[in-house]
Amino acid sequence: MKTLIAIPARYASTRYPGKPLVSLRGPDGDKTLIRRSWEAAMAVRGIDRVVVATDDDRIADHARAFGAEVVMTSSDARNGTERVAEVATHLPGFDVIVNLQGDAPLTPPWFVEDLVAGLAADSQADIATPVLRCDGAALSGFRADRRAGRVGGTTAVFGQGGRALYFSKEVIPYTGRDYADDEPTPVFHHVGVYAYRPAALAAYSGWPVGPLETLEGLEQLRFLEQGRRVLCVEVEARGRKFWELNNPTDVAVLESMLADMC
Template sequence: MSVLIVIPARYASTRYPGKPLVGLTGASGETRTLIERSWRAANGVKGVDRVVVATDDDRIRDAAEAFGAEVVMTSSECQNGTERCAEAHAALGGGYDIVVNLQGDAPLTPSWFVEDLVDGLRSDPAAEVATPVLRCDGRALNGFLDDRKAGRVGGTTAVFGAARHALYFSKEVIPYTSDLYADDAETPVFHHVGVYAYRPDALSAYPGWDSGPLEQLEGLEQLRFLERGRAILCVEVAARGRQFWELNNPEDVPRIEAMMAEMGME
């Protein structure tokens, strides 16, 4: 099955304008933009036929082409990354069996997250979309709770049923637990990793659906699939000692750089 990775990137982020071009300094002291680090992560995934950056901004296009990325220009009317992926796939002529949305704010995404995601979608014919979830240890969960107390959106959590099909995603920490966890303790909370694999029919249908109330309230694009009764497979992935964090706010830059330094990521 042919696989296309699309990295959607827009300049006019509500929470962090210009985010794709923010510099992140690695363990070696070298600074690369967020979009370049995301592109490098995508190119480290095995079994992928093509990687493109999808944007509506000339500044992002110029920066991406400068480090060697293939760029597809998309409309400024795209409401989110899924719509941008759908437009990019159509612009490329379609034909891919699986389209992966590797959002450009997750430069720490390990290659095996995406590989496991594609394998999961291949093995579950009932699922139209797949997305990875990572069981939080106490350190990650406490980071989420600290962010919420401070009024920041630190990440998204997911709950799913016995077939591992998603029940809900939220920017609040769900499910609720009153327990306290040590940094290295396993918790019942799953961090939703912002990567998606779509079957092309579901992806092409998505832009034609109206945004529902849950998507609007949470600001989470994947809820449009759930509100339409479409099955999203939650694929549990293993950290293998890697830390993971998304860049949502300016405060996340030093946090991610500290993680990169600790893991020795250049």
């Protein structure tokens, strides 16, 4: 299947303005968030094209300077999926379009490879997204964020065949117990990567924003509210730590994880 990765990046983030241009220190020196996300995309096997999608000249100029292809999009996009949908209108002819969000530079390449394979194997799915089972340590981190009033990672619940039931910024499902740091839990971390079939992606921007998407601020809920099949693909960490940059406090977390990868 001919596959495109688009990396949506906007400067005017409500929670973290200028986030794509934030510098992250790693074993290979200081690099911006958007550059590290682009490098993560370039490491994925079987991808035909990788582009950065933005409406901001500062991000575009920076991305072009380190060698990325840039597609300029309008400032009307309300989320990354709408921005990627606009990219798809400029770059037709792909069988799968992947949205690798620009705040997830630690995304291992096999997450995306497994995601694309999962979508290819389920002809009924309109969109696929990875989920990672939390161990006790990760679950404790999620709970600590919520107690402190921070938006940490998103969790997912799904039924038979991996069909998504719901996504939330709260920690779901409720477990009512604590777990050892290395103990598997029934809570799954939703990894912010999506693989879309072109028809479903094209329809997305024309759908109204529903009440669940409004309440949670999660773009993928629009597919569920429209009755579309969202496939959750369980992926394996293989010893790698994973986290997105959601808040300024996450910079130190990501830098620590980058140091551990050397």
